[in-house]
Amino acid sequence: LGLLQKAADFSSALIVLETEAMNAVRGHFPDGKGGYSVTREPDKARATSLVFSPDYDREVEKIMAPISQFMRELDSRLDGAVDAAKKDGDRSMLLVRISVIVLVLVFAAFLLAVALWIVRPILDCDVFAKRVATGNLDSQLPYQSGNEIGSLAESLRFMLQSLRERIGLAENATTLAEEQS
Numbered sequence: 001l002g003l004l005q006k007a008a009d010f011s012s013a014l015i016v017l018e019t020e021a022m023n024a025v026r027g028h029f030p031d032g033k034g035g036y037s038v039t040r041e042p043d044k045a046r047a048t049s050l051v052f053s054p055d056y057d058r059e060v061e062k063i064m065a066p067i068s069q070f071m072r073e074l075d076s077r078l079d080g081a082v083d084a085a086k087k088d089g090d091r092s093m094l095l096v097r098i099s100v101i102v103l104v105l106v107f108a109a110f111l112l113a114v115a116l117w118i119v120r121p122i123l124d125c126d127v128f129a130k131r132v133a134t135g136n137l138d139s140q141l142p143y144q145s146g147n148e149i150g151s152l153a154e155s156l157r158f159m160l161q162s163l164r165e166r167i168g169l170a171e172n173a174t175t176l177a178e179e180q181s
Contacts, residue, residue: 003070007063014059021047121149125156132160137167 024047028036050056121143131139137160143153
């Protein structure tokens with residue numbers, strides 16, 4: 001903003017030349033007291049020479065120098081801000097990617113845990129129950145746990161033991177009936 005103020009200050013000096021040129025076109029000329037009270041024939045050549053003079057060009061260059069520097073500094077600051085934002089964005093994307101990878105790994109671990117501790121024991125109980133249902137009373141169900149699936153496995157083993165006992169009782173009763181008959 002200091003550079004823009006400097007350009008505005010230089011612009012004030014240029015206004016003096018432009019004011020003199022405009023007054024020359026109207027036929028008003030400097031009176032030596034800061035005013036334009038001297039009236040003569042309009043002098044367009046004088047107005048043109050003031051506006052297209054080397055002094056005018058120098059004043060314009062003085063104005064443009066701080067503006068150009070302001071633009072360079074603004075571009076530099078914007079480039080810095082864009083670079084910082086890009087780095088922040090890149091860092092954020094890296095964190096998002098890492099988070100996604102971690103979530104995928106956690107989900108995969110969860111699925112593996114479910115498969116090992118829930119699905120596999122239930123499938124083992126299912127296979128055991130089907131073997132017993134087809135008459136294989138020598139089947140074994142080694143799964144042991146204190147959870148609900150462990151309780152189911154214990155109930156299936158108890159059921160098999162009860163079946164064996166009842167079949168044993170039935171066979172004894174059949175043998176006794178055959179002996180008595």
